[in-house]
Structures are given as C-alpha cells and as structure tokens.
Amino acid sequence: MSKFLVLTIIADDKPGIVETLAATIADQSGNWLESRMSHMAGKFAGILRISIEAAKTEALQTSLEALASQGINVSVEVSIEAGDTVATKDLTLNLVGNDRPGIVKEVSQALAKMGVNVLELTTNCESAAMSADLLFKTEAHLRVPQGFDADVLTDALEAISNDLMVEINLD
Numbered sequence: 001m002s003k004f005l006v007l008t009i010i011a012d013d014k015p016g017i018v019e020t021l022a023a024t025i026a027d028q029s030g031n032w033l034e035s036r037m038s039h040m041a042g043k044f045a046g047i048l049r050i051s052i053e054a055a056k057t058e059a060l061q062t063s064l065e066a067l068a069s070q071g072i073n074v075s076v077e078v079s080i081e082a083g084d085t086v087a088t089k090d091l092t093l094n095l096v097g098n099d100r101p102g103i104v105k106e107v108s109q110a111l112a113k114m115g116v117n118v119l120e121l122t123t124n125c126e127s128a129a130m131s132a133d134l135l136f137k138t139e140a141h142l143r144v145p146q147g148f149d150a151d152v153l154t155d156a157l158e159a160i161s162n163d164l165m166v167e168i169n170l171d
Contacts, residue, residue: 002051004079005030007064009037011072013044020072025050028060036120049079087146090119092139095157097164099125099136107138110156117143 011017018037025032030052037046052060057078064074095107104123111118120141125134144150150168157166 001054003054003057004033005050005052005057005060006077006079007046007048007050008075008077009044009046009048009072011044013039013042017044017072020067020070021048021074024063024067025052025060028056028063029053030056030060088143089146089148091142091144091148091150091153092169093142093153093157094167094169095136095138095140095164097136097161099134103136103160104138106160107157110153110160111140111142114148114153114156115145116148116153119143 007021009017009021022032030050033049033051035046035048037044037048061076064076067074097103108118118140121138122140123136123138125136127133128135144153154166154168158164
C-alpha cells in the first residue's frame, strides 16, 4: 500500500538541491509526483508530493532529516487523499492594484468569508509602467462550490480598494 507525503523544503540557494532531494527520494523507491519550487531572497523553497510504499516511509523520513547536515531542511507530512464530496469548479483570479501593507490580508479575508479555497497563490510587486509606484499583482487558482457567483466575488474584491482591477476566469 502506498502513502502520499507532502514535503516542504527550505535551504540557502545553491546548485544541487533538487538533485539531492531527487536522489534521496529515489534511493528509498519514492515517486516524485508534483512540485512547486522557487528561489526567493537567497533561499530555495519548495513543496512537493511523493508516493512511497508504506513500509519505506520511516526510512525515507530518516534520510530526509539527515539532509539538515547539508543545510537542506525538510518537513514531512502524511497526506490524506480525500476526494471532494461537494461538486466544485475552479477559477483563476488575476488582481492588480497599488501595493500597500495588508493587501494580502484583505484579499484573503474576502476569499475566506465567501468560502473560497485557495489552491495556488502567486504574488509579486513591480514598478508601474508610467510611474515609480509599486503595483501588487497576484494570480490565484481557486476552488468554489458549483453555482458560485463569481460576480459577487469580483464585487467584494473591488470593494477593498478603488484601485484594484479584478479579473476572474473559469478554468
């Protein structure tokens, strides 16, 4: 019987981190299923999902913990694979507005209040084309119940600030 594990990784960025992780997982017959990894502020951070035979889970966890001696910190969580019991649909949210402290808090509060599940969130700040002002940009993949009114979500997000431009697309 297989288990699914979710790993989070953080390390000082340097060549070979992904190779070290992949070799450690493969040495214990784990299967690398999906991942999101990135360089940010001199650090390498990632999250990945693997499958492994239940009997090999403990040995893999021990091997991953040993990577701390190389400066690679790995946290392991057992994933409970549960299917949706409610019909859902996925949306993509693109949002652009003037950057300011608290914008992520306000947007995430609006999403949570409406029962929206955030599947993936990417944010960044960049200079506006015609000024030196910083623009906050986000792309979020969201899951909502069938029958969810995306226009209500758009209105709630636009009510946060008059400078937020919101675009929501069905996936």
